[in-house]
Amino acid sequence: MSLFVSVVGARPQFVKLAPLCRAFDALSGPGVHRILHTGQHYDREMSDLFFEELDIPRPDVDLGIGSGPHGRQTASMLEALEAEFDRSGPDVVIVYGDTNSTLAAALAASKMNIPLCHIEAGLRSFDRSMPEEVNRVVADHCADRLYPPTPLALANLENEGLGDRSVQVGDVMLDAVQYNLRLAEEKSDVESRYGLDGRDYGVVTVHRPINTTPEALSTILGSLEAIAGTGLPLLFPMHPRTRAVLPESHPLADSGILIVEPLGHLDMLKAISGARVVITDSGGLQKEAAFVGTPCVTLRETTEWTETVEIGANVLIGTSPAELKAAVRTALETSSANWQDSIRMHYGDGNSARKIVEDLNDWSGW
Numbered sequence: 001m002s003l004f005v006s007v008v009g010a011r012p013q014f015v016k017l018a019p020l021c022r023a024f025d026a027l028s029g030p031g032v033h034r035i036l037h038t039g040q041h042y043d044r045e046m047s048d049l050f051f052e053e054l055d056i057p058r059p060d061v062d063l064g065i066g067s068g069p070h071g072r073q074t075a076s077m078l079e080a081l082e083a084e085f086d087r088s089g090p091d092v093v094i095v096y097g098d099t100n101s102t103l104a105a106a107l108a109a110s111k112m113n114i115p116l117c118h119i120e121a122g123l124r125s126f127d128r129s130m131p132e133e134v135n136r137v138v139a140d141h142c143a144d145r146l147y148p149p150t151p152l153a154l155a156n157l158e159n160e161g162l163g164d165r166s167v168q169v170g171d172v173m174l175d176a177v178q179y180n181l182r183l184a185e186e187k188s189d190v191e192s193r194y195g196l197d198g199r200d201y202g203v204v205t206v207h208r209p210i211n212t213t214p215e216a217l218s219t220i221l222g223s224l225e226a227i228a229g230t231g232l233p234l235l236f237p238m239h240p241r242t243r244a245v246l247p248e249s250h251p252l253a254d255s256g257i258l259i260v261e262p263l264g265h266l267d268m269l270k271a272i273s274g275a276r277v278v279i280t281d282s283g284g285l286q287k288e289a290a291f292v293g294t295p296c297v298t299l300r301e302t303t304e305w306t307e308t309v310e311i312g313a314n315v316l317i318g319t320s321p322a323e324l325k326a327a328v329r330t331a332l333e334t335s336s337a338n339w340q341d342s343i344r345m346h347y348g349d350g351n352s353a354r355k356i357v358e359d360l361n362d363w364s365g366w
């Protein structure tokens with residue numbers, strides 16, 4: 001019997017892990033799959049809440065690494081992961097997405113010659129100034145088995161000579177959204193909690209370093225105020241890094257911008273599915289917005305989810321928010337009917353986690 005160890009550490013990875021846990025439960029025996037948390041995210045709203053709400057088993061190990069400059073954070077994880085892999089002897093290490101936890105686990109596994117599998121492989125924004133781009137390229141090239149979510153991601157891997165170890169089975173995020181949206185409809189009261197029931201509103205998230213200098217954040221908030229001033233309240237769940245910059249940057253009383261703590265995943269899904277527009281610099285949220293049928297305006301120059309732009313669900317306006325108001329106006333006139341048919345073509349049928357576990361069992365010879 002093989003031992004598969006999933007290494008996760010940051011919010012978006014918990015979301016991707018959940019469908020894999022369900023698939024391992026359904027298809028493999030007990031004790032086959034374990035969860036190792038690096039501790040990159042550690043606040044309750046950024047970590048524990050996700051495990052509780054998404055019904056993910058508690059991590060078997062939490063390395064408790066926490067925050068720090070990227071080099072030190074990655075190095076601490078690498079050292080701790082090597083010791084942990086040495087102790088527990090996984091047969092296959094599974095990494096997700098593109099965070100520093102992904103990078104550290106990919107390096108640790110490949111240095112120890114442990115077979116490595118990368119879920120959400122092959123994404124490219126071609127912007128090497130983002131740490132996530134470097135993380136995903138390194139993880140892909142270390143991996144022995146790659147699961148690109150879309151045909152374009154597979155093509156990227158083929159271009160880099162990695163096609164023969166890649167299997168395109170669709171996107172585990174679509175599995176997650178289909179499953180969690182039903183739960184969110186039942187359980188989340190996010191709209192009534194923030195007085196948004198029956199109203200048109202937008203959802204905003206901003207956490208990239210480039211958008212969270214005091215100057216950049218202040219400019220973005222100015223544009224958001226102008227939008228909220230047109231009668232479209234904006235729910236802004238705030239990442240701790242953004243919150244740390246906020247006090248000096250802008251007074252917001254009565255602006256129509258509702259700044260709240262980071263939301264759990266079910267509240268976030270319910271909020272974006274009820275919203276008229278999502279404004280974000282996140283990666284995953286661009287795609288979740290497309291899946292739930294809400295147009296997205298992205299505060300970045302590039303995206304690794306270029307399909308969302310191609311199908312008309314997302315527009316990139318760069319980090320200067322001068323175009324934000326016009327882009328939001330256009331988004332408010334956009335209908336998701338334009339792109340719903342394209343979702344299946346790019347992202348599969350919502351059964352990707354099952355296909356991954358089936359393939360992993362064959363591939364690892366279990």
Ligand code: UD1
Nearest residue numbers: 010011012040041042043046067068099100131132240241
């Ligand atoms: C990380 C990922 C990013 C992902 C994001 C999701 C990398 C390189 N980036 O970015 O791709 O979109 O997670 O949220 O891995 N902090 C807390 N409490 C926490 C976590 C973070 O206060 O629980 C604060 C700390 O001040 C920390 C800062 O947020 O220094 C940044 O956290 P970090 O995990 O390093 O990167 P993220 O910006 O969250």
